[in-house]
Amino acid sequence: MGIATNGFNPFGNMSLSYSMWPVVLVPYNLPPWKCMKDPYFMMSLLILGPKAPGRDIDVYLRQLIEELKELWVDGVHTYDIARGERFRLHAAVIWSINDFPTLGNLSGWRTKGYKVCIVCNENTSSQLLRSKICYMGHRRFLSPDHRWRRSKQFDGKREIRSLSKLYSGDEIHEQQSHVNDVHFWKNILSVDRGRKRKHSPGASNWNTGKSKDTDTARLDLADMNIRKELHLQPHGDRYLKPQACYTLTLNERRQFCQFLKSVKFLDGYARIRPFLHQDVCAALVELSCFFQQLCARTLSVNGLNRLEQDIVLILCKLEMVFPPIFFDIMVQLAVHLLLEAKLGGPVGYQWMYPIERFLGKLKKYVRNKARLEGSIAEGYLMNTLHVDKCNDTTKELYFLSCGPDFRVKFYNNCIVNGVCFHNNDQSHYRVTQNCGVMVPVEHDGDPIDFYGELSGVLELNYVNGFRVMLFKCNWFDTDAKKKRIQKDYHLTCINVGKLWYENDPFILAIQA
Incomplete structure (x- = not known):
């Protein structure tokens, strides 16, 4: 598994x-x-x-x-x-x-810093730029006699490094043996809060959508002494940024967006070709074809060996086009x-x-935003029990776990348990008042009564004709410590000037 x-x-x-x-x-x-x-x-x-x-x-x-x-x-x-x-x-x-x-x-491998690649390990090819660390140097995966190794147009240097070795399981285990200060508990004590685990010597790197063509990226090219045609050009007290082959003009962007709206068939390459430079288009198309072949349902060892050589050449072509910050x-x-x-x-x-x-x-299993994990766990278990046709689940419970129809019906009144409830809007036009709602509950063994007024009745419809009636209420603050509720002879008097639980206004109609 x-x-x-x-x-x-x-x-x-x-x-x-x-x-x-x-x-x-x-x-x-x-x-x-x-x-x-x-x-x-x-x-x-x-x-x-x-x-x-x-x-x-x-x-x-x-x-x-x-x-x-x-x-x-x-x-x-x-x-x-x-x-x-x-x-x-x-x-x-x-x-x-x-x-x-x-x-x-x-x-337990750090995914930030100079040694990010868990496969290359200590031999990760990284370089610090003005704003971040880039990971170029794909030429070291080429054969030793390849002509691109002698070229300086990539990073201003010749590539003389050999292919990085593949670390064995024993070598990785040896690195991990140097990791210390490992504790299998959370740092919840005050003395440990915010404290990071220390990095041990010899443990290697082990521990337990914006545009990248910025001014800083152009300065990186000047620092590496490559692609002088893209360097920032002084113009009085300002600098001009030459247009790169991978950028589009405003008119080209508008035409490209218009083209995207009309794409309905498989001649995309022929129509997108006029918008991109030949080198840019070739590298991106080859990269797309690489992932298409990699994600095929059937793979062969010979095909993977060929793709292993192709991807190195593709990444080297990208290095010749895009700035180092892209990598x-x-x-x-x-x-x-x-x-x-x-x-x-x-x-x-x-x-x-x-x-x-x-x-x-x-x-989608989340029904109670105050109990997120509980909603997901109960929904997942109920769906599992239903698939296994377990006797512990009922049809009604399964229908509830599937969620209601988003089309909700609203009513002004409802008859529940022999009592006719009206919402507070209707009570304004009637001589009698029938919008008061009381719900008795228990908290830590102590009875607590919630008082409020009905503001609306909702009908939630589930699959197979199953439905649930909800009351939306305005709950009055009846905190006994604040003396907002008093017993006056046989009557209960409530201060209705302050509300609480405004984010949790719903109850089942049968609870009222």
Whole structure:
């Protein structure tokens, strides 16, 4: 099986900082058309928000890791329904599925700094620019006699380095043996808050959409003494920025956007070609073809060996066109995708797309924004029990977990438990008042009565004709400490001048 995790914002509003982390197990002992489908994903853990666990994710994963060790070493007795016999089942996690920032949390490898590439390890090719670190130097993956190694138009130097070696498991284990100060608990004590784990000598790098064609990027070219035609040109007390071959004029951008609106067939290359320089267009098209072949359903070793040579040439062509600031670590990682394909097979079993769709499904389980993780856990379990046709779930409960129709009906009155309720608007035009609502509840064993007035009646419709009636109420502040509620003989007097729980106005109609 594989283990996958990523953080997501269940509110759907990215301006609100909230991150919860489901941990999903993907079983691969299934047909290829089933193993990456969400009905077969197993959400084994749900790490609470609102903050991401970061490097402390090992604290949350500890129990899961212990169970996985038990499955690997001892196994569990399992019944084979096809053969009608019991056997001992063993399981192994062969890889993790995650984006690159999450890789730093799961593996303990730092994803920032000079030694970012977990494959190149100590031999990561990096260079400090004026504003950030770039990762160029793709020529070292070329053959020693390639003519581009002697050229200075890439970074102003000749490339004499040999191909970076591939570290073995024993060498990586030796690096990790130097990691110390590892504690499997969160730093929750006041003396430890905000304290970062120290980096040990000899531990290597282990630990447990904007435009990039800026003025600084042009100054980087001048520092490296390459592409003099793109350097900033002094013009009086100002500087002029020459247009690069990869940029479009305002008129070309308008024509390109107009072209995008009309794209309906597969002649895109022929129509986009006039907008781009020949070198830019060739490199981008070759890069697109590379990913198209890499993501094919069937891969061959010979084809991967050929792509391994092609991607180096493609990245070198990009180095001759785009500024150094363009080359972050995500560009360099394309070189190592072929090694992962050789080890793991077709990339469809290892990429994040099915996991991201699964996270989108979990987000839809949120019914109570005050109890986000509880909503997701209950919705996931209810859906699982329904698929397994378990007796612990009912049709009504499953219909509720699927969520209501977004088309909500509103009413001014409702008869519940033999009582006719009117909303507060209708009470203004009547001699009698029938909008008062009281809900008795218990908190820590103590009875508490909530008082309010009905402002509206909502009808939520679910699948198969199932429906739920909700009351939307204005709740009066009846805090006994503030003396906003008093018992006067047999009457209950409430100060209606102040409201509370304005963000939680709904109750079930049968609760009133």
